[in-house]
Structure formats: C-alpha cells, structure tokens
Amino acid sequence: LKRNDLNRAFGPAPEEFLNRVEDTLNHLEERNMKRRYKLTTLVAAALIVALLLAGAGFAASRLKLFDYLNGSMPIVPLNDAESMIQTELGFAENELIRVAVEEGVYDGYGVLLKLNVSAVDPEKRLGSALSLAVGLATEEENVLWVSMPKAVFIDENGASARHNSVYNEDGVVVSDLTSARTAQEEDGSMSFWLSGNEMPVNVEELPLLLSVMVTEDVNAVKPEELSMELSLKRAGEARRAHLVFEDLSPFENLNFVSAEVAYTDVRGYLTLDYIYQPNYMQPLNLMFNVYDADGNALSQADGWGSDGPEGRRSERIEIQSSEETPGRLILEILDGETLAPICRVPATLEPVG
Amino acid sequence: MDREEFASRVRAIQQQLYRITFGLLREPADRMDAVQEAILKAWCNLPRLRDPALFETWLIRILINECRNRQRYQRRFVPTDAVPEPSAVSDDLTELRDAILALPENLRVPVMLHYMEGYKTDEIAQMLRIPTGTVRSRLRRARTLLKNLLDHSEGRPED
Numbered sequence A: 001l002k003r004n005d006l007n008r009a010f011g012p013a014p015e016e017f018l019n020r021v022e023d024t025l026n027h028l029e030e031r032n033m034k035r036r037y038k039l040t041t042l043v044a045a046a047l048i049v050a051l052l053l054a055g056a057g058f059a060a061s062r063l064k065l066f067d068y069l070n071g072s073m074p075i076v077p078l079n080d081a082e083s084m085i086q087t088e089l090g091f092a093e094n095e096l097i098r099v100a101v102e103e104g105v106y107d108g109y110g111v112l113l114k115l116n117v118s119a120v121d122p123e124k125r126l127g128s129a130l131s132l133a134v135g136l137a138t139e140e141e142n143v144l145w146v147s148m149p150k151a152v153f154i155d156e157n158g159a160s161a162r163h164n165s166v167y168n169e170d171g172v173v174v175s176d177l178t179s180a181r182t183a184q185e186e187d188g189s190m191s192f193w194l195s196g197n198e199m200p201v202n203v204e205e206l207p208l209l210l211s212v213m214v215t216e217d218v219n220a221v222k223p224e225e226l227s228m229e230l231s232l233k234r235a236g237e238a239r240r241a242h243l244v245f246e247d248l249s250p251f252e253n254l255n256f257v258s259a260e261v262a263y264t265d266v267r268g269y270l271t272l273d274y275i276y277q278p279n280y281m282q283p284l285n286l287m288f289n290v291y292d293a294d295g296n297a298l299s300q301a302d303g304w305g306s307d308g309p310e311g312r313r314s315e316r317i318e319i320q321s322s323e324e325t326p327g328r329l330i331l332e333i334l335d336g337e338t339l340a341p342i343c344r345v346p347a348t349l350e351p352v353g
Numbered sequence B: 001m002d003r004e005e006f007a008s009r010v011r012a013i014q015q016q017l018y019r020i021t022f023g024l025l026r027e028p029a030d031r032m033d034a035v036q037e038a039i040l041k042a043w044c045n046l047p048r049l050r051d052p053a054l055f056e057t058w059l060i061r062i063l064i065n066e067c068r069n070r071q072r073y074q075r076r077f078v079p080t081d082a083v084p085e086p087s088a089v090s091d092d093l094t095e096l097r098d099a100i101l102a103l104p105e106n107l108r109v110p111v112m113l114h115y116m117e118g119y120k121t122d123e124i125a126q127m128l129r130i131p132t133g134t135v136r137s138r139l140r141r142a143r144t145l146l147k148n149l150l151d152h153s154e155g156r157p158e159d
Helices: A003-009 A015-026 A028-055 A057-061 A065-069 A079-084 B003-012 B014-024 B028-044 B052-074 B091-102 B105-116 B121-128 B132-154
Strands: A086-093 A097-106 A111-119 A131-138 A165-167 A173-176 A182-184 A190-196 A205-215 A224-233 A239-245 A254-263 A268-276 A286-292 A304-307 A312-319 A328-335 A341-351
Touching (some): A003 B091, A003 B105, A015 A028, A015 B003, A015 B014, A015 B028, A065 A097, A065 A111, A086 A224, A254 A328, A268 A286, A286 A341, B003 B014, B003 B028, B003 B052, B014 B028, B014 B052, B014 B105, B052 B121, B091 B132, B105 B121, B105 B132, B121 B132
Antiparallel strands (some): A086 A097, A097 A111, A111 A190, A131 A205, A165 A173, A239 A254, A254 A268, A268 A312, A286 A328, A304 A312, A328 A341
16 A cells, blocks of 8 residues: 555646635634634523423433433333432532532443532532533543543534534534433433443443533633542343354355344343454445344344454343343344345354353 | 744645545534544643654544544444545546545555555555555456446436
C-alpha cells in the first residue's frame, strides 16, 4: 500500500470543500456568535422538551425500574424478578445537583439502574437551567466522560439526536434530554434508566462507576462532573443452555464458534461467538433476531458486540426470558446495515449444568 | 496558539480532513458540514488543548467523532455499492478507493489514518481511543480483506 497511490485514489479535495474550510476559518469569531445563538436555541428546545415531559409528569413519576424494558420489543420480567431489585444504592451531590441511585438489579449478565437527579437550587429545573448527562461504566473503564461506544450509557438513539445534545471536549455527545429513557418528574427532578450487558458475567458483586455531568453555562463544552461508586450484588441464578445449530455455516463466510443462552428472571441473554469475513458485495456486518419455535419474535435486531482478531465477533442479544428452557429457538441472520433478513437457522437447546 | 496559527495549521491538513470525511460520510454536503463543525469545536475548545503539538491529532479525533455522530443521527453508513463519485483518478485507483470504502468502518478508519495519512499506530490508538494492539490487529485484518477485495475485483469479468 503506497501512500501516494492511496491519496491519489481519493483525489484532491473539491473546490467547494476547500472554500468551506476557508470560509469557516475566515469567520471564526462570527461563527462563534452564531454557535452561541444555536446553543441558546438548543437549551430553549430542551426547555420545551422538559415542559412537555412535565405535562406527562404523572405518568412519568409512576415509572419503575423494569419500565426500561418496555421498548419497541417489550421484555416482560418473570414474576420473581421484583424480588431481585436492590434499592437506595447510593447518593452524591455537588453545589448544583443531587444524585440518588434508587433501584438497580444485576442478574449475573446485565444491569438495570434507575436514578433520580434533582437540582440543589429549587429555582432551577433540570433540562432548562441545568443541562446534564449521565453515564455508567464498569470498574475497569476509565470514566472521564460519557462516551457513546463505552459499555453502558444513556439511550444511544436518543443521544445521537445531536440537536438536543451537549458535547464534551472531544466532540463526543455526552447528554441528551429527549432520550426515551429519561423522564421529568413532577417535582422538576429527572429520572434516568440505564441498562447494559457488556460486563463481567456471574461475579458475586459488580462494582460500577456512575458519572453525572452538569452545567449551568450553555456555552460550556465540558460540564462539571459528579462521580460516584456503587456496587450491585448478583441476584438470582441463570438457566443456561447451548444452542446446537443444524448448520454451523448457514451462509458463506459465517461460522458459529459457540452460542449460549442464559435465562434469568429479568431477561434472557443470547451470546453468539462467530467468525465472519465478508467477501466483496456481502453485508459488511450482521445482526441477529431470535424467534421461538412457533416463530414469535423474542428480540429486535439489537445487541452489544465486540470485535476480536481475524473476523471473530462476540455478540450478546437481550431476549424475552422463560420460566423453562425451551427445546428449540430460531436465529434469524440479517444484513447489519439494511436489516434485510438473510436466512433463519434453527437450533436445539442443550441445558448446561 | 493564536487565530492565525490555528487557521494555518488547519489549512495545512485540509486535504487530510477531506479524505477522512470521504471515508466516513457519503454526502459531500455532510462532509463539508462535518469539517466546519469540527473546526468550530476545535476553535472553541482550543484553551483546553494541553499540548499544542497534538493539535492535528486532536482535530482529527474531533472530526471523526463529528462524522460518527452524523452517521448515527442520519442512520446511514457508507454502503459498498454507493460510493462511486465522479473523479479524475484512474480505474485502478478507483478500485483501490472503492475497496477501502468497502471495508467495515472499524477497519477503514485505521487504514486511512495509517496508510494514507501516515499516523503511527499509537497515535491512531489515541485518536480512536482503542488499544494500540487493537489498531495493529485491525490493520492486519484490513490488509487481508483489502487483498481479497482487490483480487476479486481483478478477477471480475469485464462488463
């Protein structure tokens, strides 16, 4: 790979692009003014959102920890799941906000947390006078800011709605006030639901770092950070099973290394370990859906994945739990970009332990 | 760093900035918006840059984040069959470009930063906030995939 060839392959930047760079550089102060105006508009928009949410305050204030799971593909926890919830997990405050972690659960595979953030000054309503962001990470993560690709964070779809976001010094979105996982309470405080499943599996106690960023200054790019440590004890036992696929190479260049499902009373987790090296014109990446033997959907093309060497990838998908381990599941493979189904692969389940 | 130096250092890497946006965003208008936003963010946050020597790396990191934010917001990525754009480069180079753009993003960005822009693996690790070993393994994987893509392309019957 020769650098000159590579650079020539992309051609020189077009005139229009260079003109935009030049124009930006020539009007930095002016643009700054516009930017401030834009950010002011942004916070005004956030205020509208806050007021709209406040209008739905009654409904919002009744939400509980498991309401996080009421997404577009609802997961209904089993009857015993309520008893796994831990309460009053921690409290922290600075001169601007108070943070209380009200409820949480760690079932050995995933974490759900509900926290409440309120303004110290009752005149200030969060989301209008104060802008804030919340992030959470496992102990191993160096939490300097809420970073979207990290393990656990506010709702990603919402966070990417950049027009209602605050950025950190690296230009990373750190806050979003229109996330489906936030709600304004009647007293003006805000509740946040955090969820994640990319963490140590089945440890007895899971230490976590919670980071809340807050700012009064709408022009501040890096808000003040309030951090706290907390830990969740593992609750409940998972029922695990291996998936035995009828075809380990359901289509070209995809090979399953292992697949395991773990059912807890909160939700189910399907962990897939596979190798996929796409050829020209094959989908660049894959996603998966899970169906029961009758063809009912148990997940919705979502999950957390990590890349390994040589095309190896590990993916964990949250699915509806089950009191008893079913005998059979169907895995649907989709094009990761278009979400077009590629094929369905039946698997039988062999209980572990 | 004063405004003049800031502008001069941005101008010095504007071709790099263009190529990075090309690799990450499909629409020319998005590329221009992304680079403008990145320059403004860098300018606004200049006092926070501790080591001015790292300015270029820092600006590129901001630009990559800006491009990714736009991708997520718009829910679209560079598809393999949607890259062609009028260019004055030869067919061989077009194939090379298309092959690079056909790489998954997690491989494409390290390839562009390393082989095109000449950044070292530890600098790329800093920009992408991933371990240096991961950068190296992604580069290895990208080379293999690029070779496959180009071999396939060479062996393709002509239309």
